[in-house]
Amino acid sequence: MTAETKTAPAKAETPCTCSKYADATTGETTGCTKTTRRDFAPGHDAKLKGFLIRAGAAGHLVALAGAPDEPVQASEAASRFGFARHVASGISRAQAKQEQATADADTVRAKVGRWERTGHVEGDTFTYTDRSGAARTTTKFTLL
Ligand SMILES: [Zn+2]
DSSP: OOHHHHSOOOOOOEEOGGGGEEETTTOOBOOOOOEESSSSOTTHHHHHHHHHHHHHHTTOEEEETTOTTSOEEHHHHHTTSTTHHHHHHHHHHHHHHHHHHHHHHHEEEEEETTEEEEEEEETTEEEEEOTTSOEEEESOOEEO
């Protein structure tokens, strides 16, 4: 046995895995500058998870540092990690929230005939739910 094989050399510190990803649209990264002997600096798996959810929810692709020309879906980037399912569900939750916020923002009150209704305007059409719960559309309305 030679001196070299007697003791395994300490594994060199490498950049934290969370620093290796960038939002392909904004170029944003986690801003991490840590090095570690493991894959992640302590707590940085959560940091990367949050980063991938934000990018995915924004509809942005994510690129691995060193392969900026091959961006992938954030959920795909997460697929090699244990938290892949959390990223996928985090993205769908964030997207559902955004859709709800958009829907809420579009809600308007309008007068249809003599009734005030709440609904959505698209072009010159007002879509609302009448008193019986039926969806109606009309082009004869006055925004309130
Ligand atoms: Zn990190």
